[in-house]
Amino acid sequence: MTSLDKPTTEETSADASADDARAVTEAALFEAFGGVRGMVETVLPGLLFVSIYTVNKNLHMSALAALGVALAMVVVRLARRDTVKHAFSGVFGVGFGVVFAMMTGNAKDFYLPGMLYTLGLAVAYIVTAMAGVPLIGLMLGPVFKENLSWRTRNPGRKKAYTKASWAWGLILLAKCAILFPLYWWADTTQLGWVLVALKIPPFLLAVYLTWVFLAKAPPPIDVFAEMEAEERAEEERRAAAASGESEGASAGRHRRES
Secondary structure: OOOOOOOOHHHHHHHHHHHHHHHHHHHHHHHHHOHHHHHHHHHHHHHHHHHHHHHHOOHHHHHHHHHHHHHHHHHHHHHOOOOOHHHHHHHHHHHHHHHHHHHHOOHHHHOHHHHHHHHHHHHHHHHHHHOOOOHHHHHHOOOOOOOOHHHHOOHHHHHHHHHHHHHHHHHHHHHHHHHHHHHHHOOHHHHHHHHHHOOHHHHHHHHHHHHHHHHOOOOOOOHHHHHHHHHHHHHHHHHHHHHHHHHHHHHHHHHHHO
């Protein structure tokens, strides 16, 4: 290897910085979307509902079993003092589905609130991306400690968040385009199994595309670190001013005594 072929220190540092940025992005996405455990908590209640209903066609038993396992997952998280936002969202989703299905007596209605939520979320992703305030940026900004700094100070990240929001919106719309016709034409078990099958793959595709867009974007601006630095600088200025006043008073006393 010639001297021209050898990587320079700057190139090595840039590669290390890029690797660090990708690692931070992966960790943030894992935290924001719940990771493997969050996916399990999302899939398990619906899987239990359709499994039991496929066997005995009992709406009440299927609905209560799904709600019970969702509540159990929240209790486990509380006992372990883990974050409960993903488990709680699952409980609310299952709870709405149970109430709706019980009220109408139609087992397919167990899935309808979740389907409507998915449709609404798809529209929200697309509308916010068109408006220049992409929803994925609003969600991930606090996770990356950049809050809304990407809107005005980091156009590269705003572009990445916009692309990611478009990806989420279109993927969720495609999912709805499959599920809503099945809601009208298929029976409960067919709809349930297709819905369970479509829980994870579209989600993973959207997360992967988000990671691709953000990995190529500029690093986030840590506004919390900036605020802490400003506070330290202000404290240092105050300390210096107090020290100057103390020295001035001391010098004045010396002059009066002399």
